[in-house]
Amino acid sequence: MLAPDxxxxxVLNGLMTGSIYALVALGLTLVYGVLHIINFAHGATLTxxxxxxxxxxxxxxxxxxxALLPVTLLFFVLGYAVQRFVIGPxxxxxxxxxxxxxxxxxxxxxxxxxxxxxxxxxxxxVPYAFESIDLGFTFLAVPRVAAFGVALIVALLLxxxxxxxDTGRAIRAVAREKTGAALAGIDVPHIYAxxxxxxxxxxxxxxxxxxxxxxxxxxxxxxxxxxxxxxxxLGGMGSIPGALLGALFIGVVESLxxxxxxxxxxxxxxxxxxxLVLLVKPTxxxxxxx
Amino acid sequence: xxEVKGLVAGYGGTxxxxxxxxxxxxxxxxAVLGANGVGKTTLNRALSGLIKPRAGSIRFxxxxxxxxxxxxxxxxxxxxxxxxxxxxPNMSVRDNLVLGSYxxxxxxxxxxxxxxxxxxxRLRERATQAAGTLSxxxxxxxxxxxxxxxxxxxxxxDEPSLGLSPLLVxxxxxxxxxxAADGLAVLLVEQNVVQSLELAARAYVLENGRIVVSGQAKxxxxxxxxxxxxxxx
Ligand SMILES: Nc1ncnc2c1ncn2[C@@H]1O[C@H](COP(=O)(O)OP(=O)(O)O)[C@@H](O)[C@H]1O
Ligand SMILES: [Mg+2]
Numbered sequence: 453m454l455a456p457d458x459x460x461x462x463v464l465n466g467l468m469t470g471s472i473y474a475l476v477a478l479g480l481t482l483v484y485g486v487l488h489i490i491n492f493a494h495g496a497t498l499t500x501x502x503x504x505x506x507x508x509x510x511x512x513x514x515x516x517x518x519a520l521l522p523v524t525l526l527f528f529v530l531g532y533a534v535q536r537f538v539i540g541p542x543x544x545x546x547x548x549x550x551x552x553x554x555x556x557x558x559x560x561x562x563x564x565x566x567x568x569x570x571x572x573x574x575x576x577x578v579p580y581a582f583e584s585i586d587l588g589f590t591f592l593a594v595p596r597v598a599a600f601g602v603a604l605i606v607a608l609l610l611x612x613x614x615x616x617x618d619t620g621r622a623i624r625a626v627a628r629e630k631t632g633a634a635l636a637g638i639d640v641p642h643i644y645a646x647x648x649x650x651x652x653x654x655x656x657x658x659x660x661x662x663x664x665x666x667x668x669x670x671x672x673x674x675x676x677x678x679x680x681x682x683x684x685x686l687g688g689m690g691s692i693p694g695a696l697l698g699a700l701f702i703g704v705v706e707s708l709x710x711x712x713x714x715x716x717x718x719x720x721x722x723x724x725x726x727x728l729v730l731l732v733k734p735t736x737x738x739x740x741x742x
Numbered sequence: 743x744x745e746v747k748g749l750v751a752g753y754g755g756t757x758x759x760x761x762x763x764x765x766x767x768x769x770x771x772x773a774v775l776g777a778n779g780v781g782k783t784t785l786n787r788a789l790s791g792l793i794k795p796r797a798g799s800i801r802f803x804x805x806x807x808x809x810x811x812x813x814x815x816x817x818x819x820x821x822x823x824x825x826x827x828x829x830x831p832n833m834s835v836r837d838n839l840v841l842g843s844y845x846x847x848x849x850x851x852x853x854x855x856x857x858x859x860x861x862x863x864r865l866r867e868r869a870t871q872a873a874g875t876l877s878x879x880x881x882x883x884x885x886x887x888x889x890x891x892x893x894x895x896x897x898x899x900d901e902p903s904l905g906l907s908p909l910l911v912x913x914x915x916x917x918x919x920x921x922a923a924d925g926l927a928v929l930l931v932e933q934n935v936v937q938s939l940e941l942a943a944r945a946y947v948l949e950n951g952r953i954v955v956s957g958q959a960k961x962x963x964x965x966x967x968x969x970x971x972x973x974x975x
Contacts, residue, residue, distance in 0.1 A: 618844055621837050625830045632828030635790060636888060637816030637845025 454711070461590035462711045463704050468596040470703020471603035475658035476680040477687070477695040478610060479651035485690025486627040486647040489547055492554040493534075494680070496561035497652050498673030501527055501659030503565055506668055509576045516578070517598070520660040524653045531652025536645035565670040575667040599661035606657055607696045610650070614692065623647055627690070679706075679719070682726040688736030698737065743768045743927055744789075744820070744896055748798035749808075751788040758784040760951035761798065766896060769925045771918070773938040773959060775973060776948035782931045783825050785948070786900050789929075790822035791815045803895065816845045819895030825904065825931075827885040831874025835865050838873045838884055842891025850893060858887040861920075879910045886917070896927040903934050915941055935973045939963040947972045 476498060483491045491497075501523060508519040534557065543549040584591040614620035625633040626643045634640050658676070666672075683702050687694025702722055710718030729736065744766040752758040758781040766772045776782055787793045789800060791812040800808035802820050810818075830838050839858060843851045859866035862883045868876060873884055882902055889897055899918065903911040915937045922928045932938040939945060939959045947955035947962070955962060955972055962968060 618840075621833065621841050622844060624833055624837075625841055628832045629828055629830050631792065631824065632830060633841075634792060634812040635816070635822050635824055635828065636841045637813045637892060638841070639811070639813045 457589040458711070459708070462707045464590070464592060465596070466704035466707030467700055468592070468600045468703070469707060470700035471600040472658050472662060473676065473679055473683055473703055474607060474696050474699035475603050475654050475661070476676045477683040477699045478607060478692065479654035480677065480680050481684045481687065481690055481692065481695040482610075482623075482647060482654070483651040484684065485692075486623055487547075487550065487644055489550045489554065490681075491648075491651060492551065493557040493561060494554075494651065494655065495671075495673040495677035496558040496565075497527070497531070498655040498659055498676055499565060499668065499670060500561055500673075501652075501656040502663060502666075502668040502672055503569060504656070505660045505663040506574055506576055509578070509663070516576070516660045516663045520602075520657060523660055524656045527656035528649040528653040530649075532645045532649035534652075535648035536641060539648070540641055540644060562670055569670060571670060573667045573669050576663055578664045581664055593665065595661075595664040602657065602661055606654065607692075610654070611692060613650075619643075619646060679722060682722055684736075685726065686729050686736055688738035691736065691738040694736055694738030743770075743803055744929070745801040746789070746798065747801075749785070749788060749795055749800065750797040751784055751793055751795050753784075753793070757796070758951055759788065762948075762951075762953055764946055764953065764956075766927050766929050769922075769927055770944065771922050771928045771930060771942045773942035773945040774929065774931045774948060775933070775935055775938060775945055777974065778933070780948045781951050782948055783900055786822055786824070786898050786929075786931060789815075789898060790820065792822075813845055816892055819846065819893070820898070821846075821889045821892045821894035821896070822898040823885050823889040823900065823902065825900040827881045829873045829876075829881055829884050829888065831872065833873060834870050835873050835876070835884060836869045839865070839887050839891050842888035843893075845892065847891055847893035851891070854891050854893065858890055861890075861917075862887055878905050879907075879913075882906065882914065883917075886921075890921065894926065896929065897921070898929045898931070900931045901933060902930075903932065903937075911937070935969070936963075 480491060480494050504523050505516045505519050508514040508523065509516055539550055539553045542553045580594055583594040585594060585597060614624060622633065622638045622643050623646065625638060626640055630640055679702060683698040684695055686702065687698030705721045705725060706718045709721035713720065746762055746764040749759055749762040750757060762785060774782055774785065788795050791810050795808045799806060802818055805818065807815050807818060830841065839855055840851065843854065847854060864880055865883060865887055873881065876884060886902065902918065903914045906914060911934060918928060918930060919941055930938060930942060939962055942959045944957065945959045945962050946953050949972060955968060
């Protein structure tokens with residue numbers, strides 16, 4: 453039997469990994485909840501944002517934490533523009549078309565990055581990469597604690613935006629009743645684009661939080677999105693609290709499985725849970741809410 | 743206030759409206775009557791910008807609004823309370839009402855909310871409840887309330903009494919009379935012919951994509967041959 457200290461440390465580490473998953477899953481579930489499509493370009497967007505943070509640090513000398521705000525804004529604008537001027541017009545209101553357009557986009561983005569950066573694994577050097585906080589029974593890496601804190605703040609801000617602002621209310625309205633929303637004077641294509649922009653912004657934040665401790669390749673984002681997809685199904689497609697809690701839960705499961713089964717098998721637990729949820733409660737633990 | 747001339751609209755290959763002329767004056771209640779499927783809802787959808795007119799003109803307060811986006815038409819003060827209510831079922835009653843002032847009437851939001859809660863005390867009681875849990879009558883009140891939150895100059899009501907019990911139908915017509923008494927112009931689309939003709943000043947009867955009868959509501963109500971031929975009474 454392992455000592456409780458070690459298990460507790462694994463749980464804490466799992467929560468910190470989970471917070472990154474949460475950011476990726478929030479973007480995915482938000483877009484699903486409102487546009488009713490799986491955004492296949494989500495992984496490529498995450499990769500692109502990681503490269504953006506990489507370039508900011510290596511070429512411009514901007515620390516990833518300082519790059520967080522501008523990169524996030526940039527990706528919001530890019531996401532907005534892509535939905536408004538590419539996906540929206542190309543889809544002619546058909547969900548199937550939107551799906552194909554996002555799939556095409558992901559191929560374009562991935563290959564563009566492959567052309568620019570080659571398939572090398574790249575990482576950045578930051579002075580605080582190996583700093584840690586001593587809890588007595590374990591050490592927590594500072595960049596991961598920072599990621600956890602920022603991710604929670606972002607999730608709360610997103611919740612506040614959706615509950616307490618007109619734009620957020622409009623997003624929730626469009627998610628369920630497009631015609632009613634249009635008749636209330638809501639510009640539906642604009643709200644779709646804002647939602648898509650928020651999805652891109654949330655992975656941009658994840659990317660900046662990841663880069664101090666992680667590496668990037670032209671396919672780096674896909675692994676995260678695969679896990680995020682599991683989380684979105686687990687938490688209930690379209691549910692914001694479901695994505696947050698599901699992500700933290702999955703992070704802990706992965707960490708504990710890694711502890712008991714060995715590092716390389718950590719993700720097995722995730723996919724076992726995924727299959728179990730699909731069998732037992734396909735609407736997810738939190739039902740499907742927008 | 744609203745001046746429609748030669749309006750043609752439809753879906754895909756089918757032409758539903760084949761040249762509609764219609765007008766609503768300031769503060770007037772005008773009824774649009776007609777059997778199921780004649781194109782009453784299509785007319786409303788064209789007026790509020792949900793579908794693009796294929797020909798003809800729609801002038802609202804001296805400006806052409808034909809073909810504008812729904813948001814722009816709401817901004818102008820023409821607000822359409824749709825058939826089937828189209829409320830936001832996942833959101834609270836209060837948030838539904840608040841969104842009624844998303845595009846127009848934002849400065850007056852708090853005052854209007856209070857006014858609507860006074861008009862519909864049931865909505866006040868259920869302010870924090872999800873709108874999807876309301877009864878049909880309450881949902882209709884909410885849909886009208888949401889429309890009023892945008893401070894309309896002209897309100898289009900598409901079959902507000904549809905699916906309500908006879909008692910609630912009476913209540914709904916009384917309510918429409920009450921909101922129109924403040925000088926609000928109303929275009930009332932209905933299948934409840936008798937009540938609509940009592941309430942409206944003028945009426946149009948739609949058939950086959952055209953206006954077949956128009957005139958003072960009391961004249962139409964008093965003409966048995968006309969009512970028999972076009973309104974199935
Ligand atoms: N979205 C649509 N696509 C194609 N045809 C439609 C659509 N909506 C209505 N129609 C057709 O248009 C005609 C008029 O419908 P509608 O305007 O809803 O009538 P009403 O409101 O008077 O009952 C009907 O024949 C109906 O089948
Ligand atoms: Mg109708």
